Amino acid sequence: MAAPRALISVYDKTGLDDFAAGLAARGWEFVASGGTAAAIGADGHSVLEVEDVTGAPEMLDGRVKTLHPAIHGGILARRDSDQHLAELTDLGIGAIDLVAVNLYPFAATLAATDDRDELLENIDIGGVALIRAAAKNPDDVWILVDPADYSRVLEALDHPESADALRRELAAKAFALTAFYDAHIAAYLQQDLGQSFPELLTIPLRRLQSLRYGENPHQPGAFYAAGAAELGDTELAGVEQLHGLELSYINILDLQAAWASANDFDDIAVSIIKHTMPCCLATHPESQVEAYRRARETDPISAFGGILGFNRTVTPETVAAMRGHLYHVIVAPDYEPAALRRLRRRKDLRIMRWPAPATRPPLHFEAAHVWGIDCGYLVQAPDRAPSPDLEMRVVSKAQPTADDLDQLRFGLKVIRHVKSNAIVLVRDGRLIGLGSGQVNRVNAVRHAAEQAGDAAQGSYLASDAFFPFADGPEAALDAGVRAIVSVAGSLRDQEVIEAVDARGGILVLVDERHFRH
Numbered sequence: 332m333a334a335p336r337a338l339i340s341v342y343d344k345t346g347l348d349d350f351a352a353g354l355a356a357r358g359w360e361f362v363a364s365g366g367t368a369a370a371i372g373a374d375g376h377s378v379l380e381v382e383d384v385t386g387a388p389e390m391l392d393g394r395v396k397t398l399h400p401a402i403h404g405g406i407l408a409r410r411d412s413d414q415h416l417a418e419l420t421d422l423g424i425g426a427i428d429l430v431a432v433n434l435y436p437f438a439a440t441l442a443a444t445d446d447r448d449e450l451l452e453n454i455d456i457g458g459v460a461l462i463r464a465a466a467k468n469p470d471d472v473w474i475l476v477d478p479a480d481y482s483r484v485l486e487a488l489d490h491p492e493s494a495d496a497l498r499r500e501l502a503a504k505a506f507a508l509t510a511f512y513d514a515h516i517a518a519y520l521q522q523d524l525g526q527s528f529p530e531l532l533t534i535p536l537r538r539l540q541s542l543r544y545g546e547n548p549h550q551p552g553a554f555y556a557a558g559a560a561e562l563g564d565t566e567l568a569g570v571e572q573l574h575g576l577e578l579s580y581i582n583i584l585d586l587q588a589a590w591a592s593a594n595d596f597d598d599i600a601v602s603i604i605k606h607t608m609p610c611c612l613a614t615h616p617e618s619q620v621e622a623y624r625r626a627r628e629t630d631p632i633s634a635f636g637g638i639l640g641f642n643r644t645v646t647p648e649t650v651a652a653m654r655g656h657l658y659h660v661i662v663a664p665d666y667e668p669a670a671l672r673r674l675r676r677r678k679d680l681r682i683m684r685w686p687a688p689a690t691r692p693p694l695h696f697e698a699a700h701v702w703g704i705d706c707g708y709l710v711q712a713p714d715r716a717p718s719p720d721l722e723m724r725v726v727s728k729a730q731p732t733a734d735d736l737d738q739l740r741f742g743l744k745v746i747r748h749v750k751s752n753a754i755v756l757v758r759d760g761r762l763i764g765l766g767s768g769q770v771n772r773v774n775a776v777r778h779a780a781e782q783a784g785d786a787a788q789g790s791y792l793a794s795d796a797f798f799p800f801a802d803g804p805e806a807a808l809d810a811g812v813r814a815i816v817s818v819a820g821s822l823r824d825q826e827v828i829e830a831v832d833a834r835g836g837i838l839v840l841v842d843e844r845h846f847r848h
Contacts, residue, residue: 601626
């Protein structure tokens, strides 16, 4: 009986020496190409070059090596088919019983360069064909695409009772890997063509961690990263946990909201999140500790147990100001050493470092799952912070000052992080009142004004959409609001303008809506 034969062609040679030694000790023969053959031979093992099996040399700068019937016939032949085995014998083709392949690093190359020629050369063809061929024949052929599985296969070779189930598991993993790999390539090529919403949308997802549960204990959950490179990414776009308990499903949603809301601002900013929305937010031109204190003043009750976001390196003075205040997660670009030492005294606090915005091409969209006759996903481009050049049309008789417009722009940046119907009251670069999730806009105004209390006098209101009636602006101005920024487009815009003028208020309209459902 012929010795079992392994075809090995790996870009990542991690664990190759031990794996080859383990196969050799069990009587296996080797077929390999190029650098893999050299690596196996250097360890003293006998190895056949691919071209010795095919009788054809490598072609086209290595683009064609294993694409040959002598290779794929040996992989795809069913061992329970007398016809298949007879054809192999007639053609002088030896069976291949194990294929170990990993692929050119397309996604890692994409993260490092936009050179189109280099990217195209890092699209693996032969490797993907070998993987799919072996995975199509899981009853007879082992397929390995991950060095982490080498030891499992060696153990299974010594315990045949577990081999069938493991081969099927590895075949499923192999097809998932090629789908993941091709999804990166398709997404890059579609973006290169400017196709934001192509007919076929492929999303490469890698599980970064299993979660204790989802939003509720009866819901299993996991954390997947879109666009993580094939070669071992274990973190999401540079986000690093420095301390604390494992992140939960809700923690991850909230820390994203904390980071995004703080980083919308050029000045020093601090945001405190509850239920993915800022319950507290403030900026300061010079002092982080003052930004923190001013933020917390908005709603110290809701801030309890919140998620804390910064857009600057956290200082020891800010940590000192946090004394006695409970938070579950803190996320910032970095931490001064003394600040980090003090924060680590909080046993349960999850400390996250997120240095810069993620730039993982080509995934520039967000999605929501929907149920119905056709279960699917809604996909859209992400909302962005309003441009500093956004046109603000003054439609009231009363005219705003430059400072008034600055405060209204601040409100527009805050409002996009609040769930609709959303109203925020701001003053001096600080959120002072919040009305969110209301089923009508006038109630949202009343909630925001009630929270602001006396601070509503002389404040500024931002609305995430137009006012359908004049009652919302009337309630705001009656509470002491000085100026309002809203979205144009209501059938009753003129009624709203007249109501504002009747109370001597300022009304500014914009055409860009930041609605968050």
